[in-house]
Structure formats: C-alpha cells, structure tokens
Amino acid sequence: MEEEDKTMKKKLLTLGTVLAAMTLTACGQANGSKAKTSLNLMESDVVASLDTSATASIPQWDTLVQTMAGLYKSDKNDNPVPAMAKSYKKSKDGTRYTFYLRKAKWSNGDQVTAQDFVTAWRKGVSPTAMSGYNYIFKGIKNAAAVSSGKKKASTLGVKALDAHTLQVDLEYPMPTFVQKMVMPAFYPMDTQLVAKYGKKYGMTSKAMAFNGAFKVTGWKNTDEKWHLVKNKFYYAASEVKLQTMNYQVVKDSNTAHQLFEQGSLDDATVTGTTAQGLQKSKNLYHLYRSGNDFLNVNMAKGKTLSNVDLRHALYLVMDRNQLAKKVLADGSKASYTFSAPNAAKYPGTKTDFAKKAQPTETYNVAKAKKLWAKGLKEAGLKSVTLTLVTSDTTTDKNVGEFVQSQVQGKLSNVKVEVKSLPSKSSMNLVTTGKYDLYLSLWLNDYADPISELETLQSDNSHNYGKYESTAFNQQLNLARSKNATTTKAYFANLLAAQKQMNKDYPVLPLYTMVEDHLVKSNLKGVLWHKVGMVDYTRAYFK
Structure with a gap:
C-alpha cells in the first residue's frame, strides 16, 4: 500500500509538471508573448x-x-x-x-x-x-x-x-x-x-x-x-x-470591484461606498474630469423656481464640502460654478478659469433662509413641493438624498420629492418639463470653457431649464464673433457670461467629477x- 502510494505520487507529480508546462505554453501562444493582448473594460x-x-x-x-x-x-x-x-x-x-x-x-x-x-x-x-x-x-x-x-x-x-x-x-x-x-x-x-x-x-x-x-x-x-x-x-x-x-455593462459598483479582483476587468470604475472603501488601494486611479455634477433648474414660466430669490437660496443652502468629503468620499471636490476646472487657465495668469469665475459667497444658511422667505412671498406661496429627478445609480440616489436633507432641514415650508429613475424615464420627465430640479452632469467636449457655457444658451437643445438671459447670450455671441481671435477679449466674454450665471442661478453646481478607476x-x-x-x-x- 505504501509503495503504491509513492508510485501514484510520482505519477501525479509528473502529470502536474506536464500540465503546468502545457498551460505556460498555451498562455504564451494565446498572448503571442508573455504580455497579455486583450483588454477587459x-x-x-x-x-x-x-x-x-x-x-x-x-x-x-x-x-x-x-x-x-x-x-x-x-x-x-x-x-x-x-x-x-x-x-x-x-x-x-x-x-x-x-x-x-x-x-x-x-x-x-x-x-x-x-x-x-x-x-x-x-x-x-x-x-x-x-x-x-x-x-x-x-x-x-x-x-x-x-x-x-x-x-x-x-x-x-x-x-x-x-x-x-x-x-x-x-x-x-x-x-x-x-x-x-x-x-x-x-x-x-x-x-x-x-x-x-x-x-x-x-x-x-x-x-x-x-x-x-x-x-x-x-x-x-x-x-x-x-x-x-x-x-x-x-x-x-x-x-x-x-x-x-x-x-460589458456593469451597473453595480460592488460587482465592478469583484470582477476586477477576479481578473475579469482590467479597468473597473467604482463609485459610492465601494469607492470610499478603496481610497487607499494601490490599484486606485483618480481621473479628475473637466466636468461638474449639478442641479439643472426648471426656470420655465409658471414653475416655482422661476423666482431668482428661491434659486439663490438653494445655491447658498448646500454644504458642498460635506457632500464631497462625507457623502461621496471618493476624491470628488466641491464645485461652485457651472464652468468646470481643467478646461483652461485664465489668460495672463496661472489661475484655472473656473476658480477665476467663482462667486465670493458660496454657503450662507442665514442668508438663504431670508431669501427663501422673500421668494415665497414674491411668488405668493405659503409652501412648495419640489420634484428632484435623478438617475437610479447608487451615487445619484445618495446625492439626491443629500440635497433633500439640506433643503428640507435648513429651509422652511418646503418638501423635496426625489424621483430616482432609469435614464430613459428620467430624461422623459426632464424633456417634458415635469421637474423642478434635475441632477445632471456635463463633461467638457474640448479644452475650452465655452464647451460647457454654450449648452445654456437660449437656442441650445441642452437648455432644459429654459434659461433666458440676453446678457449671457450676448457675451457668448461676442466671444464667437467680434472677439474670437483676441484671446484676452475672448476670455473676458466667457468670464462675463459665467458671472451673469452667478447672478441668475440657472444651475446649482455641486461637485467636480472624479472617476475612480481600479486599474x-x-x-x-x-x-x-x-x-x-x-x-x-x-x-x-x-
């Protein structure tokens, strides 16, 4: 019995060596070399x-x-x-x-x-x-x-x-x-x-x-x-x-993480609590996009937020640092302008355009309460219910809940109803105007702040909230025509356009996009x- 065991062990050892050699050969043949040639995304x-x-x-x-x-x-x-x-x-x-x-x-x-x-x-x-x-x-x-x-x-x-x-x-x-x-x-x-x-x-x-x-x-x-x-x-x-x-389509961040650990993904995007728990991972890469997540405001005639004081109050009431550091906790940073970082430096300076365009006052709850009361009185309203539309991703749901708690917890006589829906359903509500606030994002398509700003011009198909500002439109039109070839004048027009938005609040910026990749x-x-x-x-x- 003992002798048979030794013989069997020798046979198994020999077989294992052969199989290992076959596996190495197969891998080399499949890859053409030791390097892998197939990328999983x-x-x-x-x-x-x-x-x-x-x-x-x-x-x-x-x-x-x-x-x-x-x-x-x-x-x-x-x-x-x-x-x-x-x-x-x-x-x-x-x-x-x-x-x-x-x-x-x-x-x-x-x-x-x-x-x-x-x-x-x-x-x-x-x-x-x-x-x-x-x-x-x-x-x-x-x-x-x-x-x-x-x-x-x-x-x-x-x-x-x-x-x-x-x-x-x-x-x-x-x-x-x-x-x-x-x-x-x-x-x-x-x-x-x-x-x-x-x-x-x-x-x-x-x-x-x-x-x-x-x-x-x-x-x-x-x-x-x-x-x-x-x-x-x-x-x-x-x-x-x-x-x-x-x-492959992966909608759940935890699933993405698991597929990465299993070797089924070479680059996995993680969000929410999954990303929060991986901030010290050696495989984590922060991709700071030139883009913002923001609340698109429905300013159409007859809508509650057509009142500028109410919009101003909403802008001031949100603690964006808390959102970025405690709710998202994935490397995202607070954002205060529609213009996103990393698009361009302001001419003659080393200052990012978005920083140059930032309002001086970005968070003031006491002032927000006064503006809210003033806005309700001007609109002849005792209380309001705001419909906030988001996608059904975990991150967007969390951001929606944050906005809801900030508004309802700090302002009076307001209820925020969050509707987190699949993208097709949420966009249907937005394009038909059946919303007050819409959690959206915009990535700059090319390295120029106008890539973002122009989406809010009156005739732009992405201007869902019906923002109408003659001054804003004029500044962008001047940038495209009279001042197009003069860098200093061109950026002065873009800055003036952003500052006009800082007075009108057609969108409420929340945070600058970061993509957390496990690579x-x-x-x-x-x-x-x-x-x-x-x-x-x-x-x-x-």
Whole structure:
C-alpha cells in the first residue's frame, strides 16, 4: 500500500509538471508573448447606437474613440494632433479651413474620403438628428439654418474638393475649431454604408464600418457585451499593441470591484461606498474630469423656481464640502460654478478659469433662509413641493438624498420629492418639463470653457431649464464673433457670461467629477483625458 502510494505520487507529480508546462505554453501562444493582448473594460449602460447623429452617450463615445478616427485626436496633454488630417491650411481671415487627408481604408476595405466627412456632418447637423448635438456645428456656414430646417443640409459649409481634400467654411473665426475636431460628433461615416442602411446605419456592427484602431464585431444595439478587434486597415496599425478589447455593462459598483479582483476587468470604475472603501488601494486611479455634477433648474414660466430669490437660496443652502468629503468620499471636490476646472487657465495668469469665475459667497444658511422667505412671498406661496429627478445609480440616489436633507432641514415650508429613475424615464420627465430640479452632469467636449457655457444658451437643445438671459447670450455671441481671435477679449466674454450665471442661478453646481478607476498595475499607455473620453488605443500590458 505504501509503495503504491509513492508510485501514484510520482505519477501525479509528473502529470502536474506536464500540465503546468502545457498551460505556460498555451498562455504564451494565446498572448503571442508573455504580455497579455486583450483588454477587459466596463460601461454603465448599453450602446444604443454607434451613429453619432442618432444618440450621444458616454458608452457610445467611449466605444467610438477606440474604433474611429476623426480629423484630429487628443494627445496626452489634451491638445489636438493630426489623425485623418495630415495637415490643414487656414485662410487669413480665419473663416476657411482646408484639410489634407491621409490615404486610409475603412474596416470593410472602402477608401476613406473627404466625402465621408461631408456625409457625417450633414447627417449630424440635420433637424432630424436625435443626438442633441446638432448645435456643435454652429459657426460652420449655414449650420444654424440647416438645424432649424430653414436650409437644406447640402448648403452646410463643408465640401469635398477631391477624395482627400476637405474644405470647411465658417461664418466667423473660431480659434477652437481644430480642438473641436477631436470630438466623435465630427467623425466620418462610410458614405456607401449610410446610403445602403439608411435609418439602420449604426444599429449593428454589420451596418457600419470603422476607420480607427479597432472595429466592433458581432454587436447589436441591445447587447450588454461587445467585442472589439484590431483593425488591420487602420492607418497607424503598427502602433497598436492590443489585439482585442472586451466591453460589458456593469451597473453595480460592488460587482465592478469583484470582477476586477477576479481578473475579469482590467479597468473597473467604482463609485459610492465601494469607492470610499478603496481610497487607499494601490490599484486606485483618480481621473479628475473637466466636468461638474449639478442641479439643472426648471426656470420655465409658471414653475416655482422661476423666482431668482428661491434659486439663490438653494445655491447658498448646500454644504458642498460635506457632500464631497462625507457623502461621496471618493476624491470628488466641491464645485461652485457651472464652468468646470481643467478646461483652461485664465489668460495672463496661472489661475484655472473656473476658480477665476467663482462667486465670493458660496454657503450662507442665514442668508438663504431670508431669501427663501422673500421668494415665497414674491411668488405668493405659503409652501412648495419640489420634484428632484435623478438617475437610479447608487451615487445619484445618495446625492439626491443629500440635497433633500439640506433643503428640507435648513429651509422652511418646503418638501423635496426625489424621483430616482432609469435614464430613459428620467430624461422623459426632464424633456417634458415635469421637474423642478434635475441632477445632471456635463463633461467638457474640448479644452475650452465655452464647451460647457454654450449648452445654456437660449437656442441650445441642452437648455432644459429654459434659461433666458440676453446678457449671457450676448457675451457668448461676442466671444464667437467680434472677439474670437483676441484671446484676452475672448476670455473676458466667457468670464462675463459665467458671472451673469452667478447672478441668475440657472444651475446649482455641486461637485467636480472624479472617476475612480481600479486599474491593473501592468496596464500602460492609456491616455487618461481630463477632457473627452479615455483613449485605450495605444494601451499595452507590460
């Protein structure tokens, strides 16, 4: 019996050695080397469409940054560098840009042409575009008239001079025009596929093509998992080290943490109590976004908060430091202006624009109580019930409860009813005006404070609260026209616009966005953009 045991142990030891060797060999073969070549990522929701004229969401734009190439892309310092455009020429008056495109192919083998940009931009600016981003084309000749249906899309000031030369005519000089070109809203579309699939374009991976580092395969718009593979036709394919990227929808922060610990995610975004408990983790990375979470105020005629004293009271009554440090406790910081940090320094100083624009008084409960009583009297109201709409994420629910406690606990004759709903349902309430306060966020699309400020102009599709200010609109219009090419005057206009908001309170800033990422220590080469989306196209495992 003892001898048999020894023999069996020898056999098992030999078998274990063989299996171990086979495993190591298999891993080496699968990875092509010792380095891993597949990246596992998460999103908070599905991608409803990859057509930028149909929707605009963070999961969509995240995916497009990895799979598409615009005229320009952002470098590690958030500055625009050539992508599909090898170079450009600008007219002396700054109103005509001529882009010279590199020769490249779509993932299906079609040639990428200047017409593909024309096709995409006309689609994006159309009055039938559902993304809410047709305003971003404002400043291109006839864009506003096309968006309002007064002119045909064919009159938009963009033209293919030949297969690799794109001409863009502007209505006024736009110093940040090239910076805007990094945005997915300006990515091209394969003209042949747009014609072939019509409204179905971008709804499945088969119904579109990709000109970026990766291509989406086997995907349809309801999938909670999607797969990216390296695009052999990408113009810079030699710079791409990963072979695949795998996305999955993860809505629960604790689940994200568990998947990271199990090795199923290489980069996991955590929030709420999960993030709070991981602040000392060696894998934690704080990505300070140029964006704010804020309360959008419904100022429409007849709504309770159309009264400025009531809005001012709400601004002063909230202890944002308590929210950031005790409720969120994830690295977030208190925010006092709609303009978010990290967009730009104020000219001639080392001061961030958002800091320069900050009001002197940001928290004063005694004054808030007086303003609230005054506002109720002016509105002829004895008491009010405010409807606060948030998403149904854990973090937004917690922030909603915080706002509720701050307002009800410090002000009299007010009740805050919090409605935490899935994004589609919450947006339905907002777009139909059935709310008083809406917990929202905005990430700057490019490195300029106007990216945020312009969303509150009277004619902007994101101006849900119906903010109407002639002075605010005039300052932004001057920045775009008369003072567009004079940096000092341009920023003076933006500062004046923000200071006008500081008097009107159309939004109530709460905190500056931070994304807490659990990241594998051997993942390198990621471009952690403060403005725009994170770029994984040059990532690799060391």
